[in-house]
Amino acid sequence: MEITKLSPDDEVGCADAVAVDSAGWKLDCPEVLQHTPRSFANMLRYGWDLEPPRAYLAREDGTPVGLLTVDVPTYDNTNQTWIDVKVHPDHRGRGIGSALIEYGEKVTGELGRDTIGFGGLDLPKAEAFARRHGFEQKAVEVNRRQDLAGLDWGLVQRIYDESVAAASAYELITLTGSLPEDMLDGMIAVTESINDAPKDDLDMEDDVYSRERLRAYEEAQAKSDRTVYRVVAREKATGALAGHTVIAVERERPHIGEQHDTAVAREHRGHRLGALLKSAMLLELRDAEPALTQVDTWNAESNGHMIGINEQLNYKIVARFLAYQKTV
Structure with missing residues (x-):
């Protein structure tokens, strides 16, 4: 598996990232608002307030299988990152999500930060995944x-x-x-x-x-x-x-x-x-x-x-x- 950082100017890469992301949402919670390739690229360019996240696409033999995003706060909470992991439903259960979590931890360490936040749907499998990787539940948010x-x-x-x-x-x-x-x-x-x-x-x-x-x-x-x-x-x-x-x-x-x-x-x-x-x-x-x-x-x-x-x-x-x- 190859993990590469995405550029907002990479139209194919952004489209692949959205395909992975959307496939996961369509299975887990299709009502959630999803990105378009254009909105995803803009997120990588500008973020919420010119503090854009980083995104990494996982591919196997050229096939997109997973997506990691890493938010890196610069205005406050500069000891932290917040990560999100998506794995295409056709490729779950093979350790791809765990590899992306580890990659997110590596990026966090390289940035000199010591705290990682992670969010997931309130589903038994998602909760078990978070706990398996040492995350502790801290809050509940509702969309x-x-x-x-x-x-x-x-x-x-x-x-x-x-x-x-x-x-x-x-x-x-x-x-x-x-x-x-x-x-x-x-x-x-x-x-x-x-x-x-x-x-x-x-x-x-x-x-x-x-x-x-x-x-x-x-x-x-x-x-x-x-x-x-x-x-x-x-x-x-x-x-x-x-x-x-x-x-x-x-x-x-x-x-x-x-x-x-x-x-x-x-x-x-x-x-x-x-x-x-x-x-x-x-x-x-x-x-x-x-x-x-x-x-x-x-x-x-x-x-x-x-x-x-x-x-x-x-x-x-x-x-x-x-x-x-x-x-x-």
Whole structure:
């Protein structure tokens, strides 16, 4: 078996990687949102915020059989990597996954890092695989999907109206694309509010944000051909930014949206700003993105407050994932 690092400019290699990845998802959980060759290449070029992962394709006699991706954080948690392993269903049970795990550990060691994170579907075989390789379960994350075609827009409007009444001290700013320069500093603190979301038992530092990182996120999303929509809450009396919600819509597949963030600064909680922001975003997207039919979001299973809002807004569970870590 040969393991080679993929370049985003390798069209054949990226297509082979997506074929391996998709074959695994189609067997294990076909509802999960899957890459296209184009989106996979963009991930390798730009990542989430110009911090792209590395990808390695395993081949036997020229046939793609497995895929390893390695995320290498540079803004924070710089002692860690996060890896993902996929093996084509036709080639499972032959040690390919174990070889890719070992390769991921080798890459981690070469980078001078000592902690590896690993995630997998909540399936008995996946859990046994993780434990066999010394990983300890640390958290549970749930992927939910909002079906806009089945959404009760009357309910959305009621949630919005009730939230406006509860949050009368605040106003909303709706933005598409980049943040205005005069909002950047205020958005650093709002974005860092995501650190209050549950980490469960994960050994992770808080995310660290800066003007440069916020701009890197905008650049990576734009170059990945996604339109970023934001709704920001601002306190009327002080002008302080209090919270935001962010959804990115693919241009390659404009029916698909992803919830990238929803956060409310601690000192502004208790005014139904979370419900206000999310309902306002839906009303905005109904007009701005008529082709949009689904929005995916991820939450720690223990984040009951946000899950409660999402379930009101017709989010249903797609998949449950277990997050693991080990020290090397």
